[in-house]
Amino acid sequence: xxxxxxxxxxxxxxxxxxxxxxxxxxxxxxxxxxxxxxxxxxxxxxxxxxxxxxxxxxxxxxxxxxxxxxxxxxxxxxxxxxxxxxxxxxxxxxxxxxxxxxxxxxxxxxxxxxxxxxxxxxxxxxxxxxxxxxxxxxxxxxxxxxxxxxxxxxxxxxxxxxxxxxxxxxxxxxxxxxxxxxxxxxxxxxxxxxxxxxxxxxxxxxxxxxxxxxxxxxxxxxxxxxxxxxxxxxxxxxxxxxxxxxxxxxxxxxxxxxxxxxxxxxxxxxxxxxxxxxxxxxxxxxxxxxxxxxxxxxxxxxxxxxxxxxxxxxxxxxxxxxxxxxxxxxxxxxxxxxxxxxxxxxxxxxxxxxxxxxxxxxxxxxxxxxxxxxxxxxxxxxxxxxxxxxxxxxxxxxxxxxxxxxxxxxxxxxxxxxxxxxxxxxxxxxxxxxxxxxxxxxxxxxxxxxxxxxxxxxxxxxxxxxxxxxxxxxxxxxxxxxxxxxxxxxxx
Amino acid sequence: xxxxxxxxxxxxxxxxxxxxxxxxxxxxxxxxxxxxxxxxxxxxxxxxxxxxxxxxxxxxxxxxxxxxxxxxxxxxxxxxxxxxxxxxxxxxxxxxxxxxxxxxxxxxxxxxxxxxxxxxxxxxxxxxxxxxxxxxxxxxxxxxxxxxxxxxxxxxxxxxxxxxxxxxxxxxxxxxxxxxxxxxxxxxxxxxxxxxxxxxxxxxxxxxxxxxxxxxxxxxxxxxxxxxxxxxxxxxxxxxxxxxxxxxxxxxxxxxxxxxxxxxxxxxxxxxxxxxxxxxxxxxxxxxxxxxxxxxxxxxxxxxxxxxxxxxxxxxxx
Numbered sequence: 001x002x003x004x005x006x007x008x009x010x011x012x013x014x015x016x017x018x019x020x021x022x023x024x025x026x027x028x029x030x031x032x033x034x035x036x037x038x039x040x041x042x043x044x045x046x047x048x049x050x051x052x053x054x055x056x057x058x059x060x061x062x063x064x065x066x067x068x069x070x071x072x073x074x075x076x077x078x079x080x081x082x083x084x085x086x087x088x089x090x091x092x093x094x095x096x097x098x099x100x101x102x103x104x105x106x107x108x109x110x111x112x113x114x115x116x117x118x119x120x121x122x123x124x125x126x127x128x129x130x131x132x133x134x135x136x137x138x139x140x141x142x143x144x145x146x147x148x149x150x151x152x153x154x155x156x157x158x159x160x161x162x163x164x165x166x167x168x169x170x171x172x173x174x175x176x177x178x179x180x181x182x183x184x185x186x187x188x189x190x191x192x193x194x195x196x197x198x199x200x201x202x203x204x205x206x207x208x209x210x211x212x213x214x215x216x217x218x219x220x221x222x223x224x225x226x227x228x229x230x231x232x233x234x235x236x237x238x239x240x241x242x243x244x245x246x247x248x249x250x251x252x253x254x255x256x257x258x259x260x261x262x263x264x265x266x267x268x269x270x271x272x273x274x275x276x277x278x279x280x281x282x283x284x285x286x287x288x289x290x291x292x293x294x295x296x297x298x299x300x301x302x303x304x305x306x307x308x309x310x311x312x313x314x315x316x317x318x319x320x321x322x323x324x325x326x327x328x329x330x331x332x333x334x335x336x337x338x339x340x341x342x343x344x345x346x347x348x349x350x351x352x353x354x355x356x357x358x359x360x361x362x363x364x365x366x367x368x369x370x371x372x373x374x375x376x377x378x379x380x381x382x383x384x385x386x387x388x389x390x391x392x393x394x395x396x397x398x399x400x401x402x403x404x405x406x407x408x409x410x411x412x413x414x415x416x417x418x419x420x421x422x423x424x425x426x427x428x429x430x431x432x433x434x435x436x437x438x439x440x441x442x443x444x445x446x447x448x449x450x451x452x453x454x455x456x457x458x459x460x461x462x463x464x465x466x467x468x469x470x471x472x473x474x475x476x477x478x479x480x481x482x483x484x485x486x487x488x489x490x491x492x
Numbered sequence: 493x494x495x496x497x498x499x500x501x502x503x504x505x506x507x508x509x510x511x512x513x514x515x516x517x518x519x520x521x522x523x524x525x526x527x528x529x530x531x532x533x534x535x536x537x538x539x540x541x542x543x544x545x546x547x548x549x550x551x552x553x554x555x556x557x558x559x560x561x562x563x564x565x566x567x568x569x570x571x572x573x574x575x576x577x578x579x580x581x582x583x584x585x586x587x588x589x590x591x592x593x594x595x596x597x598x599x600x601x602x603x604x605x606x607x608x609x610x611x612x613x614x615x616x617x618x619x620x621x622x623x624x625x626x627x628x629x630x631x632x633x634x635x636x637x638x639x640x641x642x643x644x645x646x647x648x649x650x651x652x653x654x655x656x657x658x659x660x661x662x663x664x665x666x667x668x669x670x671x672x673x674x675x676x677x678x679x680x681x682x683x684x685x686x687x688x689x690x691x692x693x694x695x696x697x698x699x700x701x702x703x704x705x706x707x708x709x710x711x712x713x714x715x716x717x718x719x720x721x722x723x724x725x726x727x728x729x730x731x732x733x734x735x736x737x738x739x740x741x742x743x744x745x746x747x748x749x750x751x752x753x754x755x756x757x758x759x760x761x762x763x764x765x766x767x768x769x770x771x772x773x774x775x776x777x778x779x780x781x782x783x784x785x786x787x788x789x790x791x792x793x794x795x796x797x798x799x800x801x802x803x804x805x806x807x808x809x810x
Binding site for chain 1: 674675678679680681683684686687690691693694695696697698699700701757758
C-alpha cells in the first residue's frame with residue numbers, strides 16, 4: 001500500500017530548478033533508498049516531505065489525504081521524522097531529557113525523572129544501545145546519537161522515518177547495529193527513506209531505490225533488479241568504466257618517511273615506512289586513532305615518544321608550520337571546520353598557507369596571488385564562475401578541491417589525505433582519486449585515512465590497521481580483503 | 493551559480509549603508525536645528541570623535557581576529573592617569589610621558605591576549621576580568637584625583653591645529669587608521685588576522701601560529717588605545733580614572749553596526765570608522781535638539797539592536 005506519494009513536485013529557486021516535476025511514492029513498511037549525486041535534488045526533496053520547503057507545483061498525498069504542501073508542524077503530526085546528518089540535539093542534557101523534550105508524558109508540573117529514565121532505558125535496550133539514560137548527549141558517539149534521534153521518532157509514533165546519510169560517520173560495527181534497528185522498524189510497518197552515498201549498503205538494507213539526477217526523477221527500481229554499476233549509470237547519466245582509476249606506477253624502493261615507535265595524542269608505538277610514490281592506507285574503526293596519528297605527524301598534536309625520519313633526516317615537528325616546511329601537507333578530515341574558510345573567496349583559501357611567499361615586502365601581490373590561484377585552481381579543475389566567489393558556495397567536491405589546492409600550493413612531498421572523499425559525489429570522487437594517482441606519478445607520496453572500506457582497498461598499496469590507538473597490522477596488496485582489515489581493526 | 497562580479501542595486505546600497513546613514517542623519521539634523529550644519533559644529537563633531545575612532549580601530553582588529561575586549565576603557569584610563577601624573581609631577585618630559593602611556597597600554601593589551609590564550613577562554617569574559625584589574629590599577633595611580641594643568645606642549649596634541657585650520661588630532665587619527673587599514677588589507681599579517689577570526693581550526697592546520705597572531709592583535713590594539721587615551725587627555729586638558737571608560741561599548745557598537753561579524757573574520761575598517769561618526773553625529777544632533785545624555789543612551793542601544801537584526805537578516809539571505 002502506498003503511504004506517501006509525491007506528485008509532480010517542482011521547486012524553483014532564483015536561477016535554479018531544484019526539483020523538476022518529480023513524482024515518487026513510498027509504500028508502507030518499505031526501506032526506500034534515494035540516490036543521486038550532490039545537487040541532484042535529494043535534500044530539497046526531503047525538505048519538501050518534512051515541510052521545510054514548500055514546492056511551487058505538485059501535491060503530496062499522505063495516507064489518502066491530499067496536501068498542496070506540508071509545514072514542519074503538519075509533517076510531524078502526520079508522523080514524518082527526519083534524522084539529519086548533522087543532528088541538532090541538546091548537548092548538555094541527558095539522553096532521557098532529549099527524548100522527552102517534545103514528547104513530555106509527565107503528569108502535572110514536575111518532571112518524573114525515574115519514569116523518563118526507565119522508558120528511555122527500555123527503548124535504548126531494544127536497539128542494543130548500552131548507554132545510561134542519564135548520559136549527556138554530547139558524550140555519545142555519532143552512532144549512539146543517531147539511535148537517540150531514531151528513538152525520538154519512535155516516541156512520536158513516526159510512520160515515515162527519513163535517514164540522511166546515516167552511515168557517513170559511524171563504524172562498520174555500528175552500521176550493522178543500525179541496520180538491525182532499521183529491520184526492526186520495518187517489521188513494525190515504518191516506512192524508511194534512506195539516503196546514502198555508499199551504494200553497497202543499499203543492496204544490504206533497501207527494498208527499492210529511486211534515482212534523481214539534476215533535479216529530475218529518473219527511475220524507481222526494485223533493488224534486486226539492479227546492481228551498483230547500473231545505479232551509477234543512472235545517477236551520473238553516463239557509464240563509469242571503473243570505480244577506481246588504475247595506478248600503474250608502483251612505489252619506488254626509496255623510503256621517504258620512516259616512523260618509529262611514535263606515541264602521543266592517544267596513539268602508541270606506531271611504526272611504518274612510506275615509499276616514494278606510494279599510497280599507504282590507514283584503516284581502523286572510529287576512535288582507533290588514525291586522525292590522531294596524522295595530527296601527530298603534522299604537528300597539530302604533541303609527540304610524546306618516537307621518531308619521524310624523512311629522507312634520512314630526523315624531523316622535529318612541533319607545529320603544522322614545521323611539518324609544512326619539512327614538506328608534509330594535510331587535507332583534513334572535516335572540510336568545513338578544518339579545511340575551508342567557507343566565507344572567504346577561493347583564491348584566498350588557496351593562498352592563505354603561503355601568503356608570505358606571495359608578498360613584495362610586507363605587501364601581498366594581487367597578481368602573484370591570482371596566478372597561484374589560477375595555477376592550482378585549473379590543475380584541480382575547480383568548477384566555479386570565478387575564483388573570487390566564496391568557497392562556501394561550492395559543492396562538496398569542489399570545496400575539497402580547494403582544500404587540496406591549498407595544500408599543494410605549499411609544495412609538499414608527502415600528502416596526508418584524511419577521508420579524502422567523505423560526502424563527495426561519485427563524479428568528483430573519481431577525479432580526486434585520479435588526482436591522487438597523478439600526484440604519486442610526480443614523486444609525491446600519500447598517507448590516506450579512510451573509513452570507506454572500498455576506497456581503502458581500491459586506492460591503497462598497503463594498509464596499516466589501527467585498533468584503539470595501537471597498530472594491529474600492516475596488510476600488503478595481495479592479501480587485501482575486507483574481512484582481514486575488519487578483523488585487525490576489531491583487534492582480533 | 494551566483495555571479496558576484498555584477499552587483500545589484502541592493503548590494504551597492506548595503507555596501508554603502510554607513511555613509512548613506514551618516515548623510516541621512518546629517519540631513520535630518522540640519523533640518524531640525526540651524527546650529528547643526530555650521531563649520532564650528534562639524535569641526536566639533538570631528539575632534540570629539542577622533543579618539544573614539546582610534547579606539548574603534550583597535551576594537552575592529554580584535555573583533556576581526558575573533559576576539560573581544562571589554563577592558564579598553566580602563567586601559568585608556570590607566571594610560572591617561574599615568575601620563576597625567578607623570579606630567580603633573582614634572583618628573584619626565586612630555587615625549588617620555590607619552591611613550592610610557594603607550595607602553596603601558598601595549599603591556600595591558602598583551603596581557604589580555606596572553607590571558608585569553610593561556611586560559612583558553614572566551615576573550616569577552618577574560619577581558620571582563622582584566623577590566624576590573626585595570627580599573628584598580630587606574631585608581632591606585634590616581635588616588636581618585638583629577639589632574640589639571642597639563643603642559644601646553646602636551647595639550648597641543650589634542651587641541652592644536654595645523655596651518656591654523658586642520659585639527660592635529662584628526663590628522664594623527666587619519667594616519668593611524670590608514671596604516672592599520674593597509675596592514676589589514678594589503679599585508680600577509682592582515683590576511684592572517686582575518687583567517688584566524690574566520691576559522692581558527694583551519695588556520696592552525698594551514699600552518700598559522702594562531703595564539704601568536706591573537707596576542708599580536710591585542711598588543712597592537714594596545715598601541716592604538718594608548719594613543720587614543722593621550723589624545724583624549726590632551727584635548728580635555730585633564731585626566732582622571734574615569735577618562736575613556738565606556739568607550740569600548742561605543743567601539744563595539746560601531747563595529748557591529750558596520751557589519752563586523754561577531755564570530756570574527758569579517759569586517760571593513762572604513763565602514764567601522766564611518767559608523768563611529770554616525771554615532772557621533774547622533775549624539776551631537778540630539779544634544780542640539782535638546783535631547784540630553786540619557787535619551788542618547790537609549791538611541792545608541794536601539795541602533796545596536798536594529799543593526800543586529802539587520803546583520804542577521806543579511807546573513808540569512810547569503
